Amino acid sequence: MNDSPDDVDLEHAPETVLHVGGASPYDVVVGHHLADHLPEMVGDALRVAVICPEALEELVGEVADALVESHPDRDVTVLVVPDGEEAKTAEVANSCWEALGEEGFTRSDVVVTLGGGATTDLGGFVAASWLRGVRVVHVPTTLLAMVDAAVGGKTGINTEAGKNLVGAFHEPAGVICDLSLLETLPRDELVAGLGEVVKCGFIADPEILRLVETTDPDELVASSPVLRELVERAIRVKVDVVVADLRETGGADGHPGREALNYGHTLAHAIERAEDYGIRHGEAVAIGCVFVAELAHRAAGLPREVVDRHRATFARVGLPTTYAGAGFDELLATMRVDKKSRGAVLRFVVLDDVGRPTVLSGPSEEHLREAFAAISGAAS
Incomplete structure (x- = not known):
């Protein structure tokens, strides 16, 4: 018997891959239970820095273990930053740069962001500014980050003068929008x-x-086919x-x-x-x-x-x-x-x-x- 739309098992439905063209092309993968895609996007990098907020310290351990299992010679450093907009400061960015320096981060290494929009903005800026740009892979864990911060290459931190006034354009190497991560997201x-x-x-x-x-x-919950369509449509927009206009020139x-x-x-x-x-x-x-x-x-x-x-x-x-x-x-x-x-x-x-x-x-x-x-x- 054919499944009706309401009976579709989204937990095992094929992921959607949205390709972002341009000078630095990458893929945005949308679906459920997409953990296997992270090692693929990180590739053969021997050093990976995972930037995550304090609230996700338990989840980041699983991510770090998966990255090491996929490449036993890989060194994974976890950089825990404050939750929310408190992470988007020059002081926090500097602490990340210092950690990358201590780990000997080179241009062949990769930054991974795991968190909401603030973590994505900060981590993208750290990656954009370290050695004038190293690869970054975004794993957004909030709906806002999936449809906004993780896609498009805008990065930034806040200053006393205003929000996101310091930043850079730095497109990611890939984005993983795992809708199953939204199951524990507060309403x-x-x-x-x-x-x-x-x-x-x-x-x-x-x-x-x-x-x-x-x-x-x-x-409109994590398992909803309508929410998935909304996410995919917003990302496509x-x-x-x-x-058509990466650097906001018109x-x-x-x-x-x-x-x-x-x-x-x-x-x-x-x-x-x-x-x-x-x-x-x-x-x-x-x-x-x-x-x-x-x-x-x-x-x-x-x-x-x-x-x-x-x-x-x-x-x-x-x-x-x-x-x-x-x-x-x-x-x-x-x-x-x-x-x-x-x-x-x-x-x-x-x-x-x-x-x-x-x-x-x-x-x-x-x-x-x-x-x-x-x-x-x-x-x-």
Whole structure:
């Protein structure tokens, strides 16, 4: 008897391989129980440094053992870093560089990141800067990292001035998105990851929005075929954009290129900093996307129904769509040092419609304040 879609055994379903082309091509493997792929991606490297957060110390032991078993002459060093954004500092990066130096890390050796988006950003930056670039393989353990940080080669750390202002473009040698790792992910963390997924729906793939709008949010779990499709679709969106514009120099025919992936991020990063990174990235992105939808409605005529769809879709999966923390003036000061700004001119990725991103340069402060009032509950 043929299995119906609901009866498919995802635990043993074939993995999906998404190829990322360009000057430094690599594969993103999506599926369940993909541990065997890590030794393949690491290859014959005799030294491997696995960077992981404190919360994953038990899992990293299994990873290190597997790497040694696949190559008995291999030396594996585990570098444990703080959890979350606390890892993304110059001090932590320096401690990793010092450890690589002590281990005699050469250009033929490999860094492996095991963790969420912050670990991926940090580990990618360490790999990009050590000897001006050594190979890195990402094993994201959160939904957010799978669809965002692990793919595309952006790396970075934070400074007092803002988030991700120091970094480098450094594409990985491979990415393993093992959905079985999401089985122990706290629900709030999985929901936060959906912020980046829904964002991809608005900027490029309306089918993502349809899937979210027609699926019971409680069914979006690690074993769900819908979640797997959402992950694969979000990664494809990012791959298509990155291949066309790796270094964020702009797209063709008026498309903002890689900047489109920053939809909602200008305000999101400002909120994260204002909250001392106490808010999850995907939560801040959801708020930021609603903000720029409100801004585009006022400044560029985005239809009200598209704005309302932002609120409804993010809220459906449990993400916030309002913010009543820091004030507008504080957030505006942070937004002015956003990476997309040019001199004194603020620039925002906005939509002309679903799937049609563009850049809005120099919106009036009146429109900015009105859009912020609409998400902060201060609108009249």
